[in-house]
Amino acid sequence: MKPPERPLRIAEIFGPTIQGEGALIGQPTVFVRAGGCDYRCSWCDSMHAVDSAYRDSWAAMDAAQVWARVRELSGGRPLTVSISGGNPAIQDFGPLIAMGRAEGYAFALETQGSIARDWFAQLSVLVLSPKPPSSGERPDWAAFDACLAAGQGAGAVVLKIVVFDDADYAWARAVADRYPGLDLVLQPGNPEVDPDLPVAAQDVADRLLWLVDKVMAEGWFRPRLLPQLHVLLWGNKRGV
Numbered sequence: 001m002k003p004p005e006r007p008l009r010i011a012e013i014f015g016p017t018i019q020g021e022g023a024l025i026g027q028p029t030v031f032v033r034a035g036g037c038d039y040r041c042s043w044c045d046s047m048h049a050v051d052s053a054y055r056d057s058w059a060a061m062d063a064a065q066v067w068a069r070v071r072e073l074s075g076g077r078p079l080t081v082s083i084s085g086g087n088p089a090i091q092d093f094g095p096l097i098a099m100g101r102a103e104g105y106a107f108a109l110e111t112q113g114s115i116a117r118d119w120f121a122q123l124s125v126l127v128l129s130p131k132p133p134s135s136g137e138r139p140d141w142a143a144f145d146a147c148l149a150a151g152q153g154a155g156a157v158v159l160k161i162v163v164f165d166d167a168d169y170a171w172a173r174a175v176a177d178r179y180p181g182l183d184l185v186l187q188p189g190n191p192e193v194d195p196d197l198p199v200a201a202q203d204v205a206d207r208l209l210w211l212v213d214k215v216m217a218e219g220w221f222r223p224r225l226l227p228q229l230h231v232l233l234w235g236n237k238r239g240v
């Protein structure tokens with residue numbers, strides 16, 4: 001007999017909105033944000049889904065309940081569902097993905113690459129975002145490589161690296177060289193993560209310009225350089 005399904009810890013489900021980051025930037029999506037993370041990045045913009053101080057605000061939902069909410073928010077019209085967190089790989093999103101795929105939806109996952117799951121193979125896009133030195137975390141590369149292997153059957157695997165400073169940039173180049181076959185996106189870090197404070201559009205632009213100048217000066221033509229589009233539009237507001 002199959003073991004009973006454990007409920008998922010869900011920090012928020014929201015949308016439809018546009019994917020603000022990475023390879024699917026601009027695409028309509030509904031977000032499912034998992035509660036809980038094995039990392040504590042110094043600059044995390046989603047601490048409400050990480051810090052156990054927020055645990056009481058996370059809902060215990062089974063996959064069918066999460067799926068019903070996604071279907072409701074999307075009006076039953078198939079789109080790409082974005083699963084983020086926290087680190088969603090702590091939990092079992094396999095049943096949710098199976099339910100959605102059966103109705104024509106696709107799934108993209110955001111994870112730092114610290115925990116591999118067999119259901120990565122069911123994704124249309126696996127976004128692996130290893131954490132640079134400024135985060136205070138240090139990736140376990142064996143675990144990261146296991147995530148890559150688990151994602152072999154996914155539609156696409158994207159390496160998305162956040163860059164705050166020169167040390168992060170040098171690190172991103174070295175990591176990119178280590179994975180020459182992957183689609184690569186560099187995203188400037190946003191130091192202003194307070195959800196109650198506005199983010200100046202010019203600051204977002206200035207951080208991207210800094211990165212564009214650096215990459216072009218080196219004649220490095222592999223990465224795509226993208227802002228967090230949702231931050232440009234809505235600042236750090238939650239649920240967008």
Ligand SMILES: C[S@@+](CC[C@H](N)C(=O)[O-])C[C@H]1O[C@@H](n2cnc3c(N)ncnc32)[C@H](O)[C@@H]1O
Nearest residue numbers: 043044045046085086087110111112129189190
């Ligand atoms: C909140 S995380 C959740 C998924 C997963 N834990 C991870 O880090 O990939 C989603 C994305 O936001 C990025 N991110 C978090 N805080 C950020 C910040 N202050 N500036 C830019 N990107 C940030 C992460 O690097 C990751 O690519």
Ligand SMILES: Nc1nc2[nH]cc(C(=O)O)c2c(=O)[nH]1
Nearest residue numbers: 018019020021084110230240
């Ligand atoms: N619109 C929008 N795009 C996003 N891309 C990645 C996000 C995340 O927090 O994982 C995010 C988010 O929270 N909102």
Ligand code: SF4
Nearest residue numbers: 037039040041044086
């Ligand atoms: S791994 Fe992701 S969710 Fe976890 S603390 Fe870092 S940025 Fe936040």
Ligand SMILES: [Mg+2]
Nearest residue numbers: 045046084228
């Ligand atoms: Mg975010």
